[in-house]
Amino acid sequence: MAINIAVDAMGGDHGLPVTVPASLDALKLYSDIHITLVGRESEIREELAKYQYDSSRITVQHAEQVVEMDDLPSKALRNKRQSSMRIALNLVKDEQAQACVSAGNTGALMAVAKFVLKTIPGIDRPAICTSMPTMKGHVHVLDLGANVGCDGEALMQFALMGSVLTRAVDDNPAPRVGLLNIGEEEIKGHQRIKDAHALLTQTSINYIGYIEGDDIYKGDVDVVACDGFDGNVALKSSEGVAKMIAFYLKQSFSKNLLTKLVALIAYPVLKSFKDKVDPRRYNGASLLGLRKIVIKSHGGADQFSFLNAISEARLEVAKNVPDLISAEVSQLLQELKPLKSADDAAQVEQVKTAKSV
Amino acid sequence: MAINIAVDAMGGDHGLPVTVPASLDALKLYSDIHITLVGRESEIREELAKYQYDSSRITVQHAEQVVEMDDLPSKALRNKRQSSMRIALNLVKDEQAQACVSAGNTGALMAVAKFVLKTIPGIDRPAICTSMPTMKGHVHVLDLGANVGCDGEALMQFALMGSVLTRAVDDNPAPRVGLLNIGEEEIKGHQRIKDAHALLTQTSINYIGYIEGDDIYKGDVDVVACDGFDGNVALKSSEGVAKMIAFYLKQSFSKNLLTKLVALIAYPVLKSFKDKVDPRRYNGASLLGLRKIVIKSHGGADQFSFLNAISEARLEVAKNVPDLISAEVSQLLQELKPLKSADDAAQVEQVKTAKSV
Numbered sequence: 041m042a043i044n045i046a047v048d049a050m051g052g053d054h055g056l057p058v059t060v061p062a063s064l065d066a067l068k069l070y071s072d073i074h075i076t077l078v079g080r081e082s083e084i085r086e087e088l089a090k091y092q093y094d095s096s097r098i099t100v101q102h103a104e105q106v107v108e109m110d111d112l113p114s115k116a117l118r119n120k121r122q123s124s125m126r127i128a129l130n131l132v133k134d135e136q137a138q139a140c141v142s143a144g145n146t147g148a149l150m151a152v153a154k155f156v157l158k159t160i161p162g163i164d165r166p167a168i169c170t171s172m173p174t175m176k177g178h179v180h181v182l183d184l185g186a187n188v189g190c191d192g193e194a195l196m197q198f199a200l201m202g203s204v205l206t207r208a209v210d211d212n213p214a215p216r217v218g219l220l221n222i223g224e225e226e227i228k229g230h231q232r233i234k235d236a237h238a239l240l241t242q243t244s245i246n247y248i249g250y251i252e253g254d255d256i257y258k259g260d261v262d263v264v265a266c267d268g269f270d271g272n273v274a275l276k277s278s279e280g281v282a283k284m285i286a287f288y289l290k291q292s293f294s295k296n297l298l299t300k301l302v303a304l305i306a307y308p309v310l311k312s313f314k315d316k317v318d319p320r321r322y323n324g325a326s327l328l329g330l331r332k333i334v335i336k337s338h339g340g341a342d343q344f345s346f347l348n349a350i351s352e353a354r355l356e357v358a359k360n361v362p363d364l365i366s367a368e369v370s371q372l373l374q375e376l377k378p379l380k381s382a383d384d385a386a387q388v389e390q391v392k393t394a395k396s397v
Numbered sequence: 398m399a400i401n402i403a404v405d406a407m408g409g410d411h412g413l414p415v416t417v418p419a420s421l422d423a424l425k426l427y428s429d430i431h432i433t434l435v436g437r438e439s440e441i442r443e444e445l446a447k448y449q450y451d452s453s454r455i456t457v458q459h460a461e462q463v464v465e466m467d468d469l470p471s472k473a474l475r476n477k478r479q480s481s482m483r484i485a486l487n488l489v490k491d492e493q494a495q496a497c498v499s500a501g502n503t504g505a506l507m508a509v510a511k512f513v514l515k516t517i518p519g520i521d522r523p524a525i526c527t528s529m530p531t532m533k534g535h536v537h538v539l540d541l542g543a544n545v546g547c548d549g550e551a552l553m554q555f556a557l558m559g560s561v562l563t564r565a566v567d568d569n570p571a572p573r574v575g576l577l578n579i580g581e582e583e584i585k586g587h588q589r590i591k592d593a594h595a596l597l598t599q600t601s602i603n604y605i606g607y608i609e610g611d612d613i614y615k616g617d618v619d620v621v622a623c624d625g626f627d628g629n630v631a632l633k634s635s636e637g638v639a640k641m642i643a644f645y646l647k648q649s650f651s652k653n654l655l656t657k658l659v660a661l662i663a664y665p666v667l668k669s670f671k672d673k674v675d676p677r678r679y680n681g682a683s684l685l686g687l688r689k690i691v692i693k694s695h696g697g698a699d700q701f702s703f704l705n706a707i708s709e710a711r712l713e714v715a716k717n718v719p720d721l722i723s724a725e726v727s728q729l730l731q732e733l734k735p736l737k738s739a740d741d742a743a744q745v746e747q748v749k750t751a752k753s754v
Binding site: 083122173174175185188189198220222223230231245247252253254255256257258270271272273275276277278279280281282283284285287288289291292295299302305306309310312313316317 | 441490505530531532541545546577580586588609610611612613614615625626628630631632633634635636637638639640641642644645646648649652656659660661662663667669670673674
């Protein structure tokens with residue numbers, strides 16, 4: 041049976057002119073998928089009419105409302121029950137689709153997805169996870185902004201989920217997992233990071249220790265776990281500096297007629313360089329920790345970007361990522377249980393000692 | 398009278414072969430400075446002997462010990478009282494030099510400088526501040542790792558110090574100051590950031606509100622204030638992504654004979670591009686909030702980088718940055734005093750109300 045992917049056709053900065061042709065591209069690329077486009081039916085059909093496609097592989101599901109990019113999550117949750125985002129997620133909940141892809145606003149998508157699909161037992165907070173290029177391939181980083189002020193246990197859960205995802209989608213048997221920290225302080229970083237460090241050393245996760253911001257891109261770590269604030273700062277700063285570099289590179293090559301001529305000559309080289317670091321290739325962040333698969337596309341995604349988000353959804357369905365996470369969480373809780381009991385016992389002991397002093 | 402700059406000649410990954418020639422370069426570049434090289438006298442004289450220079454403008458101050466790059470700050474403080482770093486800072490304390498430049502380890506430099514030179518009254522925690530390139534010029538970012546887990550008042554002090562520095566060294570009458578935050582959450586960021594936001598809106602600082610990581614590089618803000626953890630993550634991630642981009646650019650141009658030929662043709666353009674984003678130009682971070690001027694050079698600095706750190710020291714002496722900060726802090730405390738009293742009054746009122754309920 042084909043994998044059915046529910047696409048929030050109205051989401052993102054561009055909406056239908058991006059989501060519809062990208063969905064049709066995905067159908068061409070993968071013979072094993074079906075797509076349900078969710079949104080205003082007449083508008084979707086109008087967009088579809090512009091293309092040739094196999095209508096048996098596309099379903100249109102009407103949704104009256106649209107979650108706007110600046111809608112508050114609480115508003116999206118309460119007042120937009122007929123939105124394309126909500127209805128796409130409902131299809132996944134009702135098992136009519138196996139994954140949802142949306143370029144809609146992140147906060148709203150996370151809030152509605154969490155409400156509709158629920159979290160995996162044992163997971164407190166779902167996290168946003170994306171892959172990013174490195175000098176040797178790519179790395180999965182989470183959380184990227186869903187959770188601010190995580191404790192050590194939440195960070196450990198992120199590490200676990202990132203590890204499971206990487207093992208599944210990259211066929212990497214033992215992903216190296218690092219905790220994002222800084223190296224300046226005598227006693228490094230926040231307490232939550234030290235707590236997560238202590239927990240991770242006690243698990244079967246291939247935990248390699250603390251890493252710093254520049255290590256993200258070196259290719260010596262496969263999963264970076266961090267608080268959502270820190271991950272967001274790392275991601276956005278990286279985006280910013282990459283854009284600045286692209287800006288100056290372009291400026292240098294377009295300074296005058298001669299440099300423009302050089303640009304023409306260098307075009308194939310510059311093109312091959314650009315392809316390697318093209319952020320569009322990495323579009324499609326996973327909302328990990330939910331019971332079903334939800335992929336968040338960048339709001340500003342173009343057709344090629346959005347296609348990659350659909351590809352990610354298909355891959356996660358094929359690899360059955362939520363079930364793998366669920367199984368691993370149960371196992372991890374078993375691993376940590378004796379330790380926790382030991383901790384409790386130690387604490388009781390401490391209290392006793394303190395009292396007797 | 399010449400500005401005397403005390404250079405920790407032994408600091409950094411490379412030590413004397415970088416610090417000595419860079420110091421001589423600085424003497425050539427600026428007729429108004431004198432340099433005191435602090436470190437093992439025989440080794441310094443051996444290095445100096447390799448160059449032609451005006452010996453009347455160089456003093457060598459012997460120091461037996463060296464703070465190693467992996468020495469703990471506490472160890473540097475207690476056990477290395479005869480280190481080149483400590484003696485260079487002592488020269489500044491005793492007003493025999495007006496500034497100290499060191500490429501030694503950051504944690505040790507901060508700890509020893511704070512102990513020897515003390516903080517400006519009203520400043521709780523000195524911060525590390527560096528300038529970084531943007532699409533329109535540059536931006537000052539602080540703190541970059543000296544302080545983890547700052548409260549709102551510390552962040553406000555960083556904002557103030559960054560603003561004063563920028564006004565002085567960039568001749569910018571009203572630097573735009575932003576607080577680093579993330580945009581994903583319904584209620585954004587950490588409490589400390591909200592507290593700093595509330596404080597900053599009540600001051601005469603040209604505060605423009607929250608910014609995100611990518612805004613650092615856009616050129617629409619002159620000072621970015623943040624917790625040391627967040628600043629370090631932003632800085633290191635940016636460094637990492639820039640290095641990765643450089644790696645792929647180089648790789649694309651050196652793939653085969655043809656691409657190497659293209660690289661030769663494109664060399665002047667690539668060179669002009671590289672100069673614009675060259676991190677060596679931005680070397681020389683200020684330890685702001687101390688009573689005297691201390692400049693931290695990157696540990697891996699080369700001769701050109703280290704020269705820039707000396708230039709920064711000279712500029713801050715000429716502009717008298719610590720005295721400017723000191724004056725502004727007094728004024729700010731005046732501005733906030735009535736507010737604080739009002740706050741206290743309000744709190745007393747709340748307590749009263751709570752009790753009467």
